[in-house]
Amino acid sequence: MARLSVIENSDSGRCSVRTAAFLAQMLFASGMCATQPSFEAEAYHSSINSSSPIDDQKESQDVRDMAAAYLASGIIVLSLIASFYRKHSALRPAKVIRTFRKRAEAKSFCRPTAPKHHSFFQLETLDYRRPDHSDKIAYWELYQQNCLEPFKPKDITEEDNFHTNVLLIDSGIDVTHTTIDLQKEDGLIQPWRDYTTMNTNDTSDTGISSSLEDEFGHGTSGAHIIVTIAQSAVVYSARVCKSDSTEVDPLIVAKAINDAVENQGSAENQGSIKFQFIIMPLGFPEGTKGLDVLKIAIEDASKKGITLIAAAGNEGNCKNPAPPACYPEVLCALSCDGNGTPSGFSPSIQINSEKKTEFLVPGEGIECAWIEPGKCHRQKRFPEHIDPLGPDEKGGFTYVSGTSFACSVLGGISINILERLYEVAIRDCGLDAESAKEAVDRVRRNHLIEILGRMERPERRAYLLVPTQVTDEVLKGYLDKSPRGLTVSS
Incomplete structure (x- = not known):
């Protein structure tokens, strides 16, 4: 949740490369967990219900289908993120992609000085x-x-x-x-x-x-x-x-x-x-x-x-x-x-x-x-x-x-x-x-x-x-x- 709050409060207004990498890691980890049942679950099944080979084969097929679904969803999400990022990067010049500090320094550098109030109003x-x-x-x-x-x-x-x-x-x-x-x-x-x-x-x-x-x-x-x-x-x-x-x-x-x-x-x-x-x-x-x-x-x-x-x-x-x-x-x-x-x-x-x-x-x-x-x-x-x-x-x-x-x-x-x-x-x-x-x-x-x-x-x-x-x-x-x-x- 802490990582997600960082994503939501991003100042850039668009998904960054770091955000996309984080989402990819999350999806990959989810897929890995889906394909590998936990140690406690294996011990429980082996001691209580020793299933037949047909049941084991069916359960293994269900796990593979779930993993494939996770990976497909991850690929689609990553494609959307990459497309969104490329589109907004093309619309805005690369020089505006800077840290908050650099932006503040540039803004203060470009700020015009207040005009002198002349007694004679000639423009x-x-x-x-x-x-x-x-x-x-x-x-x-x-x-x-x-x-x-x-x-x-x-x-x-x-x-x-x-x-x-x-x-x-x-x-x-x-x-x-x-x-x-x-x-x-x-x-x-x-x-x-x-x-x-x-x-x-x-x-x-x-x-x-x-x-x-x-x-x-x-x-x-x-x-x-x-x-x-x-x-x-x-x-x-x-x-x-x-x-x-x-x-x-x-x-x-x-x-x-x-x-x-x-x-x-x-x-x-x-x-x-x-x-x-x-x-x-x-x-x-x-x-x-x-x-x-x-x-x-x-x-x-x-x-x-x-x-x-x-x-x-x-x-x-x-x-x-x-x-x-x-x-x-x-x-x-x-x-x-x-x-x-x-x-x-x-x-x-x-x-x-x-x-x-x-x-x-x-x-x-x-x-x-x-x-x-x-x-x-x-x-x-x-x-x-x-x-x-x-x-x-x-x-x-x-x-x-x-x-x-x-x-x-x-x-x-x-x-x-x-x-x-x-x-x-x-x-x-x-x-x-x-x-x-x-x-x-x-x-x-x-x-x-x-x-x-x-x-x-x-x-x-x-x-x-x-x-x-x-x-x-x-x-x-x-x-x-x-x-x-x-x-x-x-």
Whole structure:
């Protein structure tokens, strides 16, 4: 029984050679016992019943028949065991037949190390030549063609002077990139503050020109995505990090937000800027020192009517969005491809919440400006009539993925909503330019989240934002719901 329990508890899940040998021994022993009567039985028969030769011959024949039956059964069982063993050995490679210790050692050797939680949520730059990446790139291009371009306003011109001020808290913006330089000349890229040269306890003003530098490329790409999607966006650079290896301090991010709130435009302060959006393609692990200060700064900015957007993080579907994206005052950008399939690196979307602030937007295969010429899939200057770039000149483009870039896409879509609202206010509501701008800002403060929610199709469990689902009639209804004087208290 002890030997049988070993067989039943075998870890291999199949009969081993040692098990087959044991069964063969058992069957052989049984046959031998059957063919040889015991000594006591022989003595008993010889002393009590001395049988006749005919009876002895019949008994001997019965014993031989029983032995033959045992041996035949043993052969059949051994054949089945050998067949079962050969079949399963062919299905599995020989290298998995190892002891428990070897298996444990191999498993620990192959186990990947836990990924570092980057403050900037950049996942990777994509190789456009790979088929799986080509699909993601094609999905993004189709999303632009079918969902973004038809939603953009048609009647807004430069003479309307309609602009949306965006504070991008990131690694800076590199204006030596030729495309970014052209956007800077058009006034779409502006410096704000460089916080990488200051101490967290320093309250003095920081550098301005150095905020338009970027050693990492993350902020440059994010700014390019925003300006490409939204023609009215003016992106101001708040530089809080110099490189990918530099940790971002939540206290620095909090100071950038507080500075933006304190410098909100007013009639008394001629040089101030009124920000409508603060975009943060970054995040921190729970429990990071300084998050309490950052949360207070975000709450103050929200009370002042600023819309805040942050990246959810690239920690995977089983993780919750990281701070500050998980705060209720912040719009959380989750990533999917252009078809609406959630990204494997993105946290999953929360549904049926009382106040929805999580939105699913494309964050895979996004083409954007890149500052490293050797990693660009094309070196092409914009617009096309300008001379081609040199091989080492910054001006190329690449494809990127990550919730940080989904954050920029969500920012661009949100600004597109304001542009369409302004267009409807001028064309359909008959408002003058200044009244239209005030009406649009009231809708942004009070109804932007609701409008973004109407771009989803929850009845089909489709949460990808599709801007074309929001018509001019819907936008006009929101303008009518926000009469003059209805604003968020500050």
